Amino acid sequence: MDVQILASGSGGNCIALRSGSTTILIDAGIAKTKIEKRLLDVGISVAEISAIFVTHAHGDHIKGLPIANKYRIPVYASDGEWNGISGVDDELRRTVSTLYGKYEMIELDEFHIYPFKTHHDAYEPLGYAIEDDHGNRCSVVLDTGHVDQDMLEMMEGTIYIIEANHDPQMVEEGDYPDSVKARILSDIGHLSNEQTAKALYRLVKGRGERIYLTHLSGSNNMPVLARMTVEAALQRRGLLAGEHYFLEVI
Template sequence: MKVNILASGSNGNCIALTSGESTILIDAGIAKTKIEKKLLEVGITPNKIEAMFITHAHKDHTKGLPLANKYKIPVFAGEDEWKSITGVDEELQNKAPAVFNNGMEYTWEVKAFKTHHDAYDPRGYVVYDLQEVIRCSICLDTGKVEQDMIEAMKDSDIYIIESNHEPRMVEASNYPISVKTRVLSHVGHLSNQQTAAALAELIQGKGEQIYLTHLSSSNNMAMLAQMTTEKALMAKGFIKDKHYRLEVV
């Protein structure tokens, strides 16, 4: 499975997963033309996209959804999340499935799990590459990670998870109190510490690939996010580049 994180952060999120000649997108949070350009830059033609899976309806995850209409790509999201998703032709709208795999045309099996964000029906996804037998978990905007989410994601080979902020930086920021409260709430975003704690439960030291994503540009630093996760995994006896690989996006 090839992972291309085309965009990450509050300005937009879009992840391409490719196996063979088949690609699926997780989120489409940048303009349609930018998605097309970034796909071509990594050697993917947009007409090879089999499906799009949306975590939730916020614009930094849905801005580029007109891409689906142009290429007639089916779009999946939580059933209630369609209340606030616009711009997708009705015949392309689908509920986020427990399983997505027709056995012939698609390489993928995709399962959805509930996350905790200020949206109607936010989801994370576990993607199985049936050709290469690789499992990838994607957990973006969520204010907390509960045990059912850990159970859904465990035994993955790849983890793409947000490590959004350092709480002390949020508290010291010039954000309005309402924004600070939202970010730090159970329906906000994961702190570096929350992400590290979740990964400490998930990583088994079998060479897993971790991508830390959706970092706040004003309330986090890449090195801080990385060090927080490395410290938590070291406490479990796991060393970066020996037991797992890690990239901050």
């Protein structure tokens, strides 16, 4: 499975996943012209996109959704998140449905997509676990205030795309208003480096997994700090970067 992080952070989020002849986007949080250009930069035509999957309806995740109308791309989102999304033609709207309280799997060409609940200050935010026909399983968790046991069970796989948003001390000492600090640090805010490290400690088995740390705050984090926190946690399990797993900070 090929992973291309086209954009990450408060300025916009967009991820392309490709396996065989099937390509999907997770979020479209930058202008559609930028999505077109960045896809071409990595050798993907927008016409190849089979669907767009939305995690939640904040602007840095849906700004570029008008691209769906231009190229007639189906857009999947939870029923709650459709309350915050406008401008997508009705015939392209797809609702991620539930059955007996759990989200149903979506089959799309070579992908099987498993939505799951996350914890963010949005209507009904989702993470996604994506399996392909070659034994890869990629989990995408972009905005969540914590990772619970149900999420861990859904996330387990071979590729992890997960936010490492902030360092709590940097948040506390920063210039943000107290209300914004409280939001970031809350259970429906964003993951700290340490929270991300604890989740990966439980998930990574040292079988060559690929880890992408995303959605880093430009004000409240540093790439080297995010990397060091995760690597230190995994080293306590005897796992070394570049040998047992591969880590990239976006």
